[in-house]
Amino acid sequence: MLITGAYQTKFGELWDKSLSDLIFEAGSNAMKDAGVKPAEVDLVLVGNMLSGQLEGQEHLGAVAAEALGINQAAAMRVEAACASGGVAVNQAVNAIKAGAAKTALVIGAEKMTDKSSGEVALSLMGAASEAERQAGLTFVGLYGLMARVYFDRFGLKKDDLAHVAVKNHRHASLNPKAQYPYAVDLETVLKSSCVASPLHLFDCAPITDGAAAVVIQNRRSTSHDQKRVVAIAASQVATDSVSLTKRQSLVEIGATKTAVKKAYLEAGVEASEVDVAEVHDCFSIAEIMAVEDLGFCKKGEGAKAIKRGEFDFGGRLPVNLSGGLKACGHPVGATGVKQVVELALQLRGEAGERQVKGAKVGLAHNVGGSGGTAVVHLLKKI
Amino acid sequence: MLITGAYQTKFGELWDKSLSDLIFEAGSNAMKDAGVKPAEVDLVLVGNMLSGQLEGQEHLGAVAAEALGINQAAAMRVEAACASGGVAVNQAVNAIKAGAAKTALVIGAEKMTDKSSGEVALSLMGAASEAERQAGLTFVGLYGLMARVYFDRFGLKKDDLAHVAVKNHRHASLNPKAQYPYAVDLETVLKSSCVASPLHLFDCAPITDGAAAVVIQNRRSTSHDQKRVVAIAASQVATDSVSLTKRQSLVEIGATKTAVKKAYLEAGVEASEVDVAEVHDCFSIAEIMAVEDLGFCKKGEGAKAIKRGEFDFGGRLPVNLSGGLKACGHPVGATGVKQVVELALQLRGEAGERQVKGAKVGLAHNVGGSGGTAVVHLLKKI
Numbered sequence: 227m228l229i230t231g232a233y234q235t236k237f238g239e240l241w242d243k244s245l246s247d248l249i250f251e252a253g254s255n256a257m258k259d260a261g262v263k264p265a266e267v268d269l270v271l272v273g274n275m276l277s278g279q280l281e282g283q284e285h286l287g288a289v290a291a292e293a294l295g296i297n298q299a300a301a302m303r304v305e306a307a308c309a310s311g312g313v314a315v316n317q318a319v320n321a322i323k324a325g326a327a328k329t330a331l332v333i334g335a336e337k338m339t340d341k342s343s344g345e346v347a348l349s350l351m352g353a354a355s356e357a358e359r360q361a362g363l364t365f366v367g368l369y370g371l372m373a374r375v376y377f378d379r380f381g382l383k384k385d386d387l388a389h390v391a392v393k394n395h396r397h398a399s400l401n402p403k404a405q406y407p408y409a410v411d412l413e414t415v416l417k418s419s420c421v422a423s424p425l426h427l428f429d430c431a432p433i434t435d436g437a438a439a440v441v442i443q444n445r446r447s448t449s450h451d452q453k454r455v456v457a458i459a460a461s462q463v464a465t466d467s468v469s470l471t472k473r474q475s476l477v478e479i480g481a482t483k484t485a486v487k488k489a490y491l492e493a494g495v496e497a498s499e500v501d502v503a504e505v506h507d508c509f510s511i512a513e514i515m516a517v518e519d520l521g522f523c524k525k526g527e528g529a530k531a532i533k534r535g536e537f538d539f540g541g542r543l544p545v546n547l548s549g550g551l552k553a554c555g556h557p558v559g560a561t562g563v564k565q566v567v568e569l570a571l572q573l574r575g576e577a578g579e580r581q582v583k584g585a586k587v588g589l590a591h592n593v594g595g596s597g598g599t600a601v602v603h604l605l606k607k608i
Numbered sequence: 609m610l611i612t613g614a615y616q617t618k619f620g621e622l623w624d625k626s627l628s629d630l631i632f633e634a635g636s637n638a639m640k641d642a643g644v645k646p647a648e649v650d651l652v653l654v655g656n657m658l659s660g661q662l663e664g665q666e667h668l669g670a671v672a673a674e675a676l677g678i679n680q681a682a683a684m685r686v687e688a689a690c691a692s693g694g695v696a697v698n699q700a701v702n703a704i705k706a707g708a709a710k711t712a713l714v715i716g717a718e719k720m721t722d723k724s725s726g727e728v729a730l731s732l733m734g735a736a737s738e739a740e741r742q743a744g745l746t747f748v749g750l751y752g753l754m755a756r757v758y759f760d761r762f763g764l765k766k767d768d769l770a771h772v773a774v775k776n777h778r779h780a781s782l783n784p785k786a787q788y789p790y791a792v793d794l795e796t797v798l799k800s801s802c803v804a805s806p807l808h809l810f811d812c813a814p815i816t817d818g819a820a821a822v823v824i825q826n827r828r829s830t831s832h833d834q835k836r837v838v839a840i841a842a843s844q845v846a847t848d849s850v851s852l853t854k855r856q857s858l859v860e861i862g863a864t865k866t867a868v869k870k871a872y873l874e875a876g877v878e879a880s881e882v883d884v885a886e887v888h889d890c891f892s893i894a895e896i897m898a899v900e901d902l903g904f905c906k907k908g909e910g911a912k913a914i915k916r917g918e919f920d921f922g923g924r925l926p927v928n929l930s931g932g933l934k935a936c937g938h939p940v941g942a943t944g945v946k947q948v949v950e951l952a953l954q955l956r957g958e959a960g961e962r963q964v965k966g967a968k969v970g971l972a973h974n975v976g977g978s979g980g981t982a983v984v985h986l987l988k989k990i
Contacts, residue, residue: 244738275666279661279664281738282661282733284657284658284661284689284735285688285689285735285976285980285981287687287695287847288688288848288849288850288976288981289737291847292849292850292851296847298846298847298862298863300844300845301845301847302686302695302845302981303686303688304686305666305685306684306685316682317684317699317703319706319708320702321706322706323705326705349664351664352666353666354667356628359664463683464680464681465673465678465679465680465681465683466670466679468674480680481680484680594667594670595670598667599667
């Protein structure tokens with residue numbers, strides 16, 4: 227299974243661009259990157275969570291196909307809250323393996339900044355359970371609760387979270403596509419206002435517009451530049467209960483552990499072999515749990531490892547070189563696809579100033595809601 | 609590819625049941641019908657269009673998995689407007705063919721009657737293009753435009769449409785799960801109020817709550833009652849432009865023609881071999897175009913063939929024995945799955961009073977929006 231084309235739009239508050247504009251920019255450029263014409267695409271999958279609630283637009287598969295001049299292909303939207311992009315990639319892989327498609331275009335896209343942040347915050351609670359919404363919880367509130375339990379268990383303090391944002395902003399300063407392409411210092415992070423204790427503003431990913439797209443094909447053709455083709459070695463999705471109240475543990479994301487275990491098995495890869503990773507840092511506590519759940523360090527040691535620079539650019543396993551959700555931005559449905567785009571660039575050697583030398587194995591980790599869904603992709607340089 | 613379990617809830621204005629209730633009822637009974645335990649299900653796909661807009665609930669894959677006690681499985685929502693149920697079945701087939709799942713539970717569900725019909729009508733326009741929404745078109749308006757073009761081309765009159773509703777209500781009178789399980793006479797249909805000329809009230813499918821579910825597996829086990837297992841011989845999805853303005857023709861649904869051509873090829877079946885069909889009659893004109901586009905009769909002759917009783921229970925090819933969208937009801941995301949459930953019952957010989965004797969081949973036809981998406985499934989008795 228191969229990624230033959232990849233593209234990310236600029237992420238940010240893109241008030242001059244509509245959802246259709248973003249879908250068109252990402253989709254057409256990914257096809258161009260793959261050397262694929264619209265008529266060759268036989269499957270279009272769109273990862274998007276909120277366009278129904280925020281824009282009244284459903285049916286995005288057919289909308290995207292029409293905008294891109296792709297006729298007759300199969301097309302649909304795939305949704306799993308913030309993991310919508312990841313599951314769309316997964317379904318494309320399945321369809322190609324099944325022989326139902328040869329050339330799939332996967333587009334993740336979200337347009338969030340045309341509505342008030344209150345409306346967006348409310349719509350994002352569509353990722354949580356009905357009981358959690360009725361209890362008045364917010365999305366950051368759910369992660370704040372998990373952070374509290376984690377703090378109690380492992381003796382963390384607020385200051386321990388701050389290194390996540392500092393690292394990811396430093397990485398974003400090397401990524402011109404990032405929403406916030408600039409570094410921040412520890413003091414700025416620590417002095418930012420409290421949103422849902424213990425999480426402060428800089429512990430939270432922003433609201434973002436943006437899109438990303440990949441072309442997935444099952445074989446290389448002579449028209450491809452062989453050095454620019456990257457293999458998908460594993461694609462796994464797993465769920466856990468949407469409600470925090472029904473989870474076995476609140477210091478880990480069970481769905482992540484299930485998905486990554488299957489992914490390592492599928493790819494024949496161990497955690498120690500991963501050279502570069504994009505993980506789901508919707509809140510700083512999420513990145514800390516992710517690096518543990520993915521096997522990059524032991525449970526309870528994520529914050530220390532991040533503080534020591536193990537996951538920095540230049541460290542033993544760079545995590546979120548794109549800037550992550552925190553600093554590259556988090557256009558919900560686009561995020562899972564953007565992670566795969568970032569890894570494709572890294573494995574191709576096209577990541578510019580943030581290029582990891584000799585990267586051969588990349589891991590993308592995309593979470594829906596507070597952990598109801600997790601998607602893990604493993605990419606390999608051919 | 610096999611359907612080993614199938615279940616439909618009662619369709620109707622189910623004010624005492626929530627979306628979760630409907631998902632649970634359909635999902636748990638389909639598993640029970642298949643003799644499958646929650647722990648055996650490794651993929652949950654939910655077809656749903658509007659729960660984000662109408663209930664603020666996204667992330668339905670994980671929500672359904674939690675409600676049904678299915679842990680760790682992959683789960684996600686698949687959406688293509690009114691074809692959401694059909695594309696969910698299609699993605700399950702792909703995932704199993706790909707080896708990514710062995711036992712998939714596909715649930716189509718929609719809860720529509722808790723909001724005003726005005727709100728629902730607005731949300732349904734999410735199936736159409738942005739330009740069509742901005743132009744003030746309604747969903748029935750879009751089909752009204754197609755009906756006008758069709759009338760002009762083939763010399764039809766309003767009276768010619770009425771036989772669709774009479775037939776489908778007659779069929780629904782034999783289906784206790786139908787929203788409107790009673791017959792109506794021609795005069796009632798003709799005297800109903802005009803909604804969007806030439807379409808009157810009885811030309812339109814209602815707003816409905818309901819769910820349907822199937823269990824799909826790739827092999828029979830000894831635990832299955834072999835006579836109750838039905839094969840999926842073809843599963844095809846195709847798109848056409850969402851906007852009417854960009855269609856090559858307005859007297860046919862191009863996506864239907866593309867999907868059914870591929871489906872007949874995949875299954876090695878001809879239109880003349882189909883014994884029973886469920887087609888997408890969201891409006892009477894849609895059923896007339898469908899029976900033509902699916903190859904059941906020539907273009908322009910659909911209304912006459914329906915009037916002659918060719919598609920009646922007892923006719924040469926019974927169409928919409930469930931009552932169709934018109935009389936069984938149209939809980940949007942459930943419809944595509946319900947069609948497959950109805951055909952499974954027919955091929956098993958479990959369709960009660962509306963059983964087609966000796967039915968061996970069934971065709972399900974599900975359309976998204978005004979024809980942006982079409983899904984065709986062919987089922988065979990083993």
